[in-house]
Amino acid sequence: MSAVRRGLSWVVSFVPLLSLGVLTWLLFAVLAIRAKSVASALAALGYLGLFALAVWAFGTQDTVFDICWSLTMIGGTAHAIVVRRKWFGRVWRPAGSGERSAVVVAEYATAAAAVGTGRPVRAGVPAHDAAEVPERGAEAVRRLLDEIDELVEESLRDGEQPDYGATYPVCPNPYCDEPWHGLRITARMASMRDFGELDDDYDHRADDSPVLCAGSADVEAWTSPDRVGIAAWREAHSVVAPPVSPPVDPAAASRARADSLWAALARPAVLIVVASWLVAMVSMFRADGPSRWLTVLVGVMAPMCLGWLYGRSGRLFPAGYVRAGLGARPAVVVAVVVMVCAGWLPMRWTGPAPAPATAYFTLVAACALACLAHAVVQIGRIRPSRHESGEVDPAAHGENLVLLGFGWMLLGLPVTLLAGWPLSYFARRPEAMWAAVAVLAVLVLTFFAEGAVVKVVSRRRDEVDLPMIAFFTVGVGALLVWSLLRIAAIPALA
Secondary structure, three states, X not given: OHHHHHHHHHHHHOHHHHOOOOOHHHHHHHHHHHHOOHHHHHHHHHHHHHHHHHHHHOOOOHHHHHHHHHHHHHHHHHHHHHOHXXXXXXOOXXXXXXXXXXXXXXXXXXXXXXXXXXXXXXXXXXXXXXXXXXXXXXXXXXXXXXXXXXXXXXXXXXXOOOOOOOOOOEOOOOOOOOEOOOOOEEHHHHHHHHHOOOOOOOOHHHOOOOEEEOOOOOHHHOOOOOHHHHHHHHHHOOOOOOOOOOOOOOOHHHHHHHHHHHHHHHHHHHHHHHHHHHHHHHHHHOOOOOOOOOOHHHHHHHHHHHHHHHHHHHXXXXXXXXXXXXXXXXXXXXXXXXXXXXXXXXXXXXXXXXXXXXXXXXXXXHHHHHHHHHHHHHHHOOOOOOOOOOOOOHHHHHHHHHHHHHHHHHHHHHHHHHHHHHHHOOOOOOOHHHHHHHHHHHHHHHHHHHHHHHHHHHOOOOOOHHHHHHHHHHHHHHHHHHHHHHHHOOOOOO
């Protein structure tokens, strides 16, 4: 349950970003009520004031509007991530709280005893305060449950414990290949284990099925299992051998690990495109194009993802795995650096703001540069390497890239167009929708190009693969050209 709560806390933390800063004050108001936090209440009032100031400055004071909107959306998201632990306090407790378990248990026992006898909780408490005992007992129970949750969370914090099967003593019975066991193992127990189900009515003392091993300590009863008797018992009780599972690919685990690494290295480019799409859609309501403060969102996407990879690499991969994988492909390292630089390309810290058309072209150019680096990472993966031998299936890799392109084409582009047309009636810069279409089109074309190159280089293509990819590439390419022409037609500010 704690893992679910932890995931929900991350979802809640991005409400300010997903709501474009409109619900930031409401989020912190709910948190203040839930956590009874004065600091959260003051933060809610502050964000409400910023939101009101942004509404007042809309259309008149663009600089004030940009600063307030950036604080409520980006600053509110960062603030929500910092305080996300307050949403589900039972999951994260101070490390030293486990030392209070004995006190909590004693308090609970004392309160429970007082509830049963009707006496005060401790000596010196007046009798007229005995009515408070049930409430104190309930509070003690809640605290005890919190301590139990904390102990369970702490025991699972470092993941599964190591497997000590290699050092655990085995059964000395020469006819038994199980670990050391004190009880006898019967045919019925073996059948339940084979099928992975435990009979609720099973009683070991009443089990009269053939004995496979009498116990590791019962030396005198060690005999060879009666195979004929076991087969007869299985037939009499309609117990059949479980179906044989298909052989497991020994390279499946290494491929999954490699997929995690390369997906993390390529993900910043997709996040840059998504952030650029969001900036373009929001800038529909601005006459002077994307805000220089709002475009910070594009720049922080790549470093955030790479920081996550750096922080989690010790858990996800063996020691030295990431360094060896990147060292075998220097071009990937260069591509990741280019990805990060591409995210900061739209930044304009000094000087006058560029024209709207120039700003939108800069967003599209940043996405194109990031997608080019994405292609280097994905195509470079199929290059043979001593470190990653057999950890990539070129056919599956190429097919996955093509499917990703179709997914973004069938979901991202229609949603942008369908949402853009109604919003254009209220927007001050409706042409900004075509900037959002352009950045998504660049991403779709990148996936198609990557899939086609991987299929051609690895020689794992069908007769219909390349014609189908070429057909949809022409359609999306035409949409990209149309979007760029509409951006170029945006009139300059007076």
